[in-house]
Structure formats: C-alpha cells, structure tokens
Amino acid sequence: MKTRITIELELNASGIPFVERPPEALLECRCAPVEPGRPASIEIQGNEAGLRWLAEKALAVANARPDGYHVHLGKDEGLLGGELIIARRSRQH
Numbered sequence: 023m024k025t026r027i028t029i030e031l032e033l034n035a036s037g038i039p040f041v042e043r044p045p046e047a048l049l050e051c052r053c054a055p056v057e058p059g060r061p062a063s064i065e066i067q068g069n070e071a072g073l074r075w076l077a078e079k080a081l082a083v084a085n086a087r088p089d090g091y092h093v094h095l096g097k098d099e100g101l102l103g104g105e106l107i108i109a110r111r112s113r114q115h
Contacts, residue, residue: 039083041078047069050068080108089110090110
C-alpha cells in the first residue's frame with residue numbers, strides 16, 4: 023500500500039521558499055567523530071513534526087532558485103546538537 027503526501031511551498035518573488043518551523047517540532051543532529059578508514063556518520067532524530075519540517079525544508083531548497091541557495095538549521099531554528107546546512111547545487115564539486 024502506498025501513501026501519497028503532498029506539501030505546498032510558499033515562494034517569494036525571487037523563488038526563495040519559506041517554511042516555518044511548527045512550535046512542536048523537535049529535531050536533533052549528531053555527528054560521529056571521523057575515524058581513519060571509516061566514513062563520517064550523521065544521525066538525525068526528531069518527532070513527527072520535526073522530521074516533516076526537515077523534509078519540507080529539503081524540498082524547499084531543492085525547488086529554490088537560484089542555484090546555490092542554502093539554509094542553515096541550528097539552535098535558532100530548534101535544531102539541537104549542532105548545525106545542519108542544506109544546499110542546492112546543480113553540479114557536483
């Protein structure tokens with residue numbers, strides 16, 4: 023059984039999305055120390071509202087114009103444990 027979820031993104035005149043964090047959203051980001059020979063590990067935990075908000079932010083960045091648009095999620099946005107940057111770029115570096 024498949025479930026379809028639809029969200030609406032509010033864009034300003036420059037094509038920059040606006041996604042407000044719900045007050046009940048909880049989100050935490052943990053980065054494991056990098057060890058030689060092991061890839062970096064990032065753990066994101068949250069309640070349903072927090073994970074939906076993160077998904078909406080990621081989709082908003084994906085749909086943003088211009089290329090290079092990014093958002094910083096940190097303690098001011100309710101993210102515990104560090105800062106998460108979501109960026110849009112059309113080519114790989």
